[in-house]
Amino acid sequence: MNQSVSIGAERLERRMARGAAFLGAEVAILCGAMSWVSERNLVAAMSNAGGFGLIACGAMTPDLLDREIAATKALTDKPFGVNLITMHPALFELIEVCNRHAVGHVVLAGGLPPTGSIDAIKQNGAKLICFAPALSLAKKLIRSGVDALVVEGMEAGGHIGPVSTSVLAQEILPDVADKVPVFVAGGIGRGEAIAAYLDMGAAGVQLGTRFVCATESIAHANFKKAFIRASARDATASVQIDPRLPVIPVRALKNAGGDLFTAKQREVAQLLDEGKVAMGEAQLQIEHYWAGALRRAVIDGDVEHGSLMAGQSVGMVTKEEPLAEILATLMAEAAHALEKRAA
Incomplete structure (x- = not known):
């Protein structure tokens, strides 16, 4: 490794340190929870590669989630999380399944956490991550006891809000990034964008679309x-x-x-x-x-x-390749971008 690359890599590691420590991962990159795609194979591959995988619970029953968590644990001994939908009629049963498995991180998506859900998730020491579609909601979630936030813009796949990632990042990061780790998501397909959001104060990022065509993804x-x-x-x-x-x-x-x-x-x-x-x-x-x-x-x-x-960001998905290679490419691009800025 030449000197310029090592400088960029060191800067990247330093900027990601807070997010990586929060996740218990080597790098502060989450693989977004994508229903049917983010299951045991992709989640385990992401965590084994040094990132942070998230099981997409979606419409799973508590029994199905129980089996999915157990199956994921059989494929990795690294940390991973579970994404739960707030409107799920069996939400509290799903939370109990996560508690029984000592899942370290739970993501609540689809709306504000229902009464009692935050305490139910955190009672066993799990960290709670929620989506913040506006600054006012970000502040409210932090006051409620949420441990970290995901700021996801309309460029993302699946269910989206009305505001772009770049605008949300500018609105939310300056106000709350010093209070809790904030992960930026939506439209990120290259490491240069990761570097930019880290420079703005993000603790890390979340990508989904970029990982769909990973070799380990079971997508058809x-x-x-x-x-x-x-x-x-x-x-x-x-x-x-x-x-x-x-x-x-x-x-x-x-x-x-x-x-x-x-x-x-x-x-x-x-x-x-x-x-x-x-x-x-x-x-x-x-x-x-x-x-x-x-x-x-x-x-x-x-x-x-x-x-x-x-x-x-789907236009930046050009081939099927191992997840570890995708992650390594993103990190190399981000490090190179930070090295160029330093120069």
Whole structure:
């Protein structure tokens, strides 16, 4: 290793030290929880490579999550976490499963933590990470006892908010980065962006789309091919057709599945009109639709009618390669960027 590279690597290690220590990982890079994709194989590969894997619980039952955590532990002795959805009807049972397995980090996604959930997660010493889509919510979450935040912009894949990553980072990092570790996510595909957010005060980053085509990912070959062929502009956000339906936009590659989702929204809206479902049930129907559509694409390989959830960084996914190589490339790019700035 030449002197300039070692200087950049040292700067990168120093900037990532806080986030890495918080995660118990070698590097402060999380693999975002992607339903059907972020399971035992990808999670273990990420943690074994020195990053931090997250099991995507999604719609799993407590029994399924129990088995997934046990199976992941059989593949790695490194730290990993579990991502839980706040609207899951069995949330507290899922938290108990995490407690029984002594999971060190739990991520709550999909809304503010329900009453009692923060205490339930932290009672056994687990660290709690939550998503902060605005500065006011970031401050509220910190006051509530959350240990770290993920700031994720609209460039991300899957469920998204309305504000870009760069704007959220500028808004939130200066105010709260000194209080809790903050991980920036959404649209990150290269190490230069990682270096930039670390320079702004982030403790680390979270990437999802970049890891979908890892060799260890169980995603169907058709799913991976769709990612490799896609450009950034192919990853578009879904449209909400009825203002009464609290539909969170989803970013995915354009295909016939998008039209099917529009039809599903119309179907659920009609059920609301007819008084056949309550609003909560309507929201769950929408979420169950996404879970099923994503499975069709990821597991079955139906890339026409399934959901191809992908972030706008998908254009930077150009081949299938081992996860450790992806991580090493990102770190090398980030170190080189920091070395150039120092010069």
